[in-house]
Amino acid sequence: MDVVFIFQWLDTSALADFTKTWAGLFAMVQTVHILSMVMLCGMMMLGDLRMLNVVLKGVPSEAIIANTKKWIYLALVLIILSGIYEASAIAMKLAYNTFFFAKMAGLSMGIIFMLSLRNAVYLRAPEQIGANGERAESVPVWVVKLVALANLLIWFSVAATGRWIGFS
């Protein structure tokens, strides 16, 4: 599917004119984009590494997941808004950049994976990981750890391909 027309539209939009005029603001928005990515990956890693029993072993996983959720959503909103702003400045460059599409694929996959499987599985993590009393039904430990590993790999790819855009 040819999506170049979307980038052409973005490149000639009022937002692109604004972005290209105020170069100093671009640097600040880029900083917000990177800091949001750091916050998102940091919060994800806290939850995932807890599920892998690597960090904060004495803290119930439910407390970590519940407390990191709102920061993950806030970071996602900031990433998307600042990302659109950044993309408008270099829209035609991104239209032919393989790593930009790899990043978008990873980001989409990460969001879908988090909202569907990660959240559902972590809510039903077994007692050994959840440390919050017995449950009638829980997901096997190895499945929880598999989901944590898959999630870490997805967000590693999003961050790595994002950096690769800058070097291609």
Next chain:
Amino acid sequence: MTTNTLSKVAAIFSIAIIVGWGFYWSVQVRDTMCLLEMATSEEMPECADTL
């Protein structure tokens, strides 16, 4: 969705993601090594055909 079904679906998708991730990044590393070889050698390396 029952816990049993969720476990199976989560396991299948997670394994697919881990395998796919390994394949994607191994190709990226292979291509990068090939580009490095192209930059440092006088002759065109064989791997250049697959880039």
